[in-house]
Amino acid sequence: MPAEPAEVFAALGDETRLALIARLIAEGPSPVVRLSTGTAMTRQAVTKHLHVLEKAGLARRQRIGRSTVWQLEASAIDRARRSLDALSRHWDARLARLRDHVEG
Numbered sequence: 001m002p003a004e005p006a007e008v009f010a011a012l013g014d015e016t017r018l019a020l021i022a023r024l025i026a027e028g029p030s031p032v033v034r035l036s037t038g039t040a041m042t043r044q045a046v047t048k049h050l051h052v053l054e055k056a057g058l059a060r061r062q063r064i065g066r067s068t069v070w071q072l073e074a075s076a077i078d079r080a081r082r083s084l085d086a087l088s089r090h091w092d093a094r095l096a097r098l099r100d101h102v103e104g
Contacts, residue, residue, distance in 0.1 A: 005083035008076050011056035016041070017049050021058065021072065029062070029071035 011017055023035055036046040050070050053059040057076035061068050 005080045007056045008058060008080040011052050011058055012080075014049070014052075017053055017058075020046070020049055020053065024059065024070065024072040029069045031067050031069050035070065 012021070019039075020035060024030060027034070032043045032046050032050065035050070036043045039046070050059055050061070054061065057079075058073055059070050060073050061070050063069075
């Protein structure tokens with residue numbers, strides 16, 4: 001079952017998780033060892049953040065041999081974007097009605 005947009009936004013509300021998403025976009029599927037390289041975090045800390053992203057539907061893991069590879073789930077970002085688009089259309093319509101009322 002897809003995560004709710006609020007879960008996605010909560011997961012993306014953390015700077016570290018945003019950085020992990022950016023790395024997954026830039027580097028493609030990656031093991032934790034590569035995702036933790038160049039950070040001050042331990043692999044365990046990176047893994048905890050990846051689990052939050054996984055729970056929100058933003059990332060998924062795949063076991064390849066002895067390694068676990070993480071990759072971005074773009075569909076969750078698309079659902080969150082559609083949610084923001086709908087909210088934006090709602091507020092645009094309300095503001096247009098307010099403007100018409102004030103100017104009318």
